Amino acid sequence: MAVVQRVYAEALLEASRDKDSIARVREEFDAFAAALAESDELRGFLRNPQVETETKLAALDDLLTGADKIFLNFVHLLAEKGRIAEAEAVHEEFGRLLAREERVLELELTTAVELSDKEAAKVVKQIEEASGRSVVATRTVDPGIIGGIVVQAGSVRADASVRGRLDQLREELINR
Secondary structure (H helix, E strand, O other): OOHHHHHHHHHHHHHHHHOOOHHHHHHHHHHHHHHHHHOHHHHHHHHOOOOOHHHHHHHHHHHOOOOOHHHHHHHHHHHHOOOHHHHHHHHHHHHHHHHHHOOEEEEEEEEOOOOOHHHHHHHHHHHHHHHOOEEEEEEEEOHHHOOEEEEEEOOEEEEEEHHHHHHHHHHHHHOO
16 A cells, blocks of 8 residues: 555544544545446546546535545545545555454455355354454455365465465475
8 A cells, every 4th residue: 555545544534523523534535435436437536637636526416415525525625636546455454444443354265165145154263262353254266275274364365275375384394
């Protein structure tokens, strides 16, 4: 994540915390980021350097009618500073900062076969107990890992798969 995006996300978090509007800002930023993701036309309009900033600001005002003042000011600032194209990346960083603040650990569970909801809940519970944090897990299936599980949380990866163990053994044999 670029430093600029982190700075904007941190500033928005601090401002919304000061005004006790984190929940509303989160909701509005989620909706705005979803609108950007779904509309190539909107995204293209806001990113177009030939469109004057005042025109973008007027369009944002129309789009965000009734929005929290902190969030509206934030989006205006992005547009005025020529950073509106980075709104989606700032949104992702804002979400990460909120998750960290709320002590939520986001991770991905990869297994060779689909886990039942009960099995996944058991794994999540074990991770919550070990980490002392709430866990939000996405699940993926990769038959290539043969068996076991791979847990990825940001840049940290715990590989307890059969494929991982085989790769580790192969490296040990080669490098002896």
